[in-house]
Amino acid sequence: MRPEIIARLKLDAIFEQINSIINSDVPFENAPPALRTMKDVLERMQERLINSVNLGKGNLIDSAIININLKILQFLPIIGFILRSTNTRNAFELFDPLQDLSQSFLTKDSRILLSSEWDYIPFVYPQTVKDLPTFTFIGLPASECSNLLIFPLTGHELAHSIWGSLGLENDFYADLLSRVKQHFDKNELKKIDPTYKDDIFASTAESEIIGEAFELAIAHCEEIFCDLFGLALFRESYIKAFYYVLSPGVGSKQEPHYPTNERRAEILAYQSEKRLNIRSKTHSGDRLTQNAPQWSKRTALAVQTAERALQGFDDRIWERVVEIVERSKIHRPSDEGAQAVLKNFRLNVPHKSPKCLGNITNACWLRFEETTGAGVSFEEARENLIRINEMGLKTVEVLEFHRRMKVDI
Amino acid sequence: MTFSSKEISKHICAGSSDARNGVVIIPPPDVKAVETSGESAVSLRLGRWFASIKQTSVTELDVLPSDSEGASETTSSKYHFVPFGHPFVIHPGRFVLGSTLEWIKLPATISGYVAGKSTWGRRGIIIETAAGVHPGFSGCLTLEIANLGEIPVKLRPGMEICQLFLHAVSGEDAASQTKLAGLRRPTLGKVKTDHILKKLSYGATLESSLKKGSGSATSSGASPSEPNTSKK
Numbered sequence: 328m329r330p331e332i333i334a335r336l337k338l339d340a341i342f343e344q345i346n347s348i349i350n351s352d353v354p355f356e357n358a359p360p361a362l363r364t365m366k367d368v369l370e371r372m373q374e375r376l377i378n379s380v381n382l383g384k385g386n387l388i389d390s391a392i393i394n395i396n397l398k399i400l401q402f403l404p405i406i407g408f409i410l411r412s413t414n415t416r417n418a419f420e421l422f423d424p425l426q427d428l429s430q431s432f433l434t435k436d437s438r439i440l441l442s443s444e445w446d447y448i449p450f451v452y453p454q455t456v457k458d459l460p461t462f463t464f465i466g467l468p469a470s471e472c473s474n475l476l477i478f479p480l481t482g483h484e485l486a487h488s489i490w491g492s493l494g495l496e497n498d499f500y501a502d503l504l505s506r507v508k509q510h511f512d513k514n515e516l517k518k519i520d521p522t523y524k525d526d527i528f529a530s531t532a533e534s535e536i537i538g539e540a541f542e543l544a545i546a547h548c549e550e551i552f553c554d555l556f557g558l559a560l561f562r563e564s565y566i567k568a569f570y571y572v573l574s575p576g577v578g579s580k581q582e583p584h585y586p587t588n589e590r591r592a593e594i595l596a597y598q599s600e601k602r603l604n605i606r607s608k609t610h611s612g613d614r615l616t617q618n619a620p621q622w623s624k625r626t627a628l629a630v631q632t633a634e635r636a637l638q639g640f641d642d643r644i645w646e647r648v649v650e651i652v653e654r655s656k657i658h659r660p661s662d663e664g665a666q667a668v669l670k671n672f673r674l675n676v677p678h679k680s681p682k683c684l685g686n687i688t689n690a691c692w693l694r695f696e697e698t699t700g701a702g703v704s705f706e707e708a709r710e711n712l713i714r715i716n717e718m719g720l721k722t723v724e725v726l727e728f729h730r731r732m733k734v735d736i
Numbered sequence: 737m738t739f740s741s742k743e744i745s746k747h748i749c750a751g752s753s754d755a756r757n758g759v760v761i762i763p764p765p766d767v768k769a770v771e772t773s774g775e776s777a778v779s780l781r782l783g784r785w786f787a788s789i790k791q792t793s794v795t796e797l798d799v800l801p802s803d804s805e806g807a808s809e810t811t812s813s814k815y816h817f818v819p820f821g822h823p824f825v826i827h828p829g830r831f832v833l834g835s836t837l838e839w840i841k842l843p844a845t846i847s848g849y850v851a852g853k854s855t856w857g858r859r860g861i862i863i864e865t866a867a868g869v870h871p872g873f874s875g876c877l878t879l880e881i882a883n884l885g886e887i888p889v890k891l892r893p894g895m896e897i898c899q900l901f902l903h904a905v906s907g908e909d910a911a912s913q914t915k916l917a918g919l920r921r922p923t924l925g926k927v928k929t930d931h932i933l934k935k936l937s938y939g940a941t942l943e944s945s946l947k948k949g950s951g952s953a954t955s956s957g958a959s960p961s962e963p964n965t966s967k968k
Contacts (some may be wrong), residue, residue: 354817415815674755675874721920
């Protein structure tokens with residue numbers, strides 16, 4: 328069979344899937360435009376393929392088929408993500424306030440796709456798709472996608488979009504490069520590379536490792552930014568959600584592009600105490616232990632250099648987080664706000680005028696902790712969690728209700 | 737005695753400052769409008785979650801409770817979420833569970849009952865058949881919605897769908913312990929164990945389970961717990 332026919336059959340199958348999702352009960356408005364955009368892209372590629380076939384140019388046909396295959400590979404996980412976002416296990420009440428929050432930081436046409444993941448890996452880079460530049464993809468673990476206790480982790484994912492959209496890498500570029508250079512130790516390079524000599528080629532070898540370390544430092548900086556952004560949006564509930572998902576450590580290996588979970592926990596604890604006067608009582612970083620990585624000596628040196636360059640840099644990152652959050656004029660969570668919501672939760676009722684998501688998630692955690700102390704059975708804990716989550720999600724819906732009531736029509 | 741509009745607004749105001757002793761309705765209604773409405777009820781709105789029976793896989797619902805935990809909810813019904821601004825179309829003869837947008841909490845001294853609004857009743861939409869709301873209830877009310885009319889009707893989340901009448905409870909009562917409280921979505925709930933019904937049905941269920949154990953199928957296609965009336 329001719330390869331262009333196979334390519335068109337593959338496209339046809341995707342179009343059918345897209346149409347099927349669009350025509351199903353899609354519970355929020357952002358999924359269809361994302362699907363239609365992808366369909367448009369693929370239709371244009373199909374048109375190019377047909378034109379190439381009509382021209383009878385073999386090289387053009389081959390190239391069109393390869394591009395179609397690549398695009399299908401890129402779009403399939405996104406279509407799966409959108410399909411999972413329509414499942415009623417999701418708490419759709421969360422969508423509107425999260426979209427509102429994201430538009431405070433990104434553009435007014437930015438759109439959230441909130442979904443659930445079966446292969447959930449916490450704190451991964453969200454997928455950014457060139458063809459869907461205004462969409463932010465936020466996933467939660469499928470089994471707990473409606474659990475408000477872990478919802479604060481979306482702050483981290485949202486922050487990745489903000490990092491990219493505001494070009495924050497540029498803000499830290501010069502400082503980080505200078506710190507990497509300052510913390511690079513030539514003697515360590517000599518130890519791991521026997522061919523290294525102080526000759527005319529030395530500067531090239533040094534530049535290479537400095538470049539590698541700098542790239543890692545930027546990646547670590549982004550992760551720390553995202554954690555601190557989550558902390559600013561959700562206060563202590565971000566830290567509690569962080570431990571809920573990551574603790575105890577399952578022995579995963581540290582990836583070079585990520586700071587260790589222990590280091591991230593240390594930074595969160597330090598900044599939350601210093602800036603927000605929050606003392607993390609119940610958790611300690613040693614429950615997040617990861618296995619020792621098996622990197623090449625060169626990668627290990629680059630990571631070490633990046634980590635040293637970032638020592639003490641979290642103050643600078645926090646300041647940038649605060650600038651961005653203050654400029655957005657969003658309502659920030661507070662102890663008083665959480666206590667007001669908590670007071671209602673104690674009486675088994677949602678709050679009638681919540682100010683922000685952070686106050687709700689903090690109240691959920693506080694209520695969960697005070698009802699689920701030592702001596703509480705699993706069954707009681709489960710009942711408590713369901714009850715608190717239901718009140719919490721209704722309170723989240725009240726946020727949307729009030730937002731809609733402010734609209735002039 | 738059923739509360740007047742003024743009494744209702746007084747209790748809602750009380751609930752606004754003291755959730756323990758007043759009537760709590762969240763999101764709160766326009767209390768002034770309730771007070772001046774002259775109606776002895778407060779209107780409630782339709783929420784966004786619906787639940788329907790899985791007609792493609794559920795052969796019947798047995799009123800005799802099943803011993804298997806969680807069987808009723810997850811295996812019998814499926815959820816639908818309808819965003820604000822979108823309709824849920826209910827066709828003639830169809831039945832669906834909805835819920836109120838508002839979370840209600842009644843103090844131990846007040847109970848209520850839910851009734852449909854005549855506007856919708858005249859168009860064939862029947863809202864509530866199990867109408868009692870017990871003292872101490874806290875949660876969104878599950879609404880049993882049926883279309884008895886002749887044409888499909890578009891229901892819209894946020895519409896005023898029903899009305900809650902309130903009255904005082906005389907004497908002291910323990911607050912409601914229903915499992916259906918504290919929820920934001922409509923729920924089928926688990927059928928409560930009825931010991932009298934269980935005893936009355938005992939012979940038939942035993943016979944039925946023995947038959948099941950021996951591998952023979954029920955001729956009527958009924959569930960194993962259903963009394964086999966053809967043998968009587």
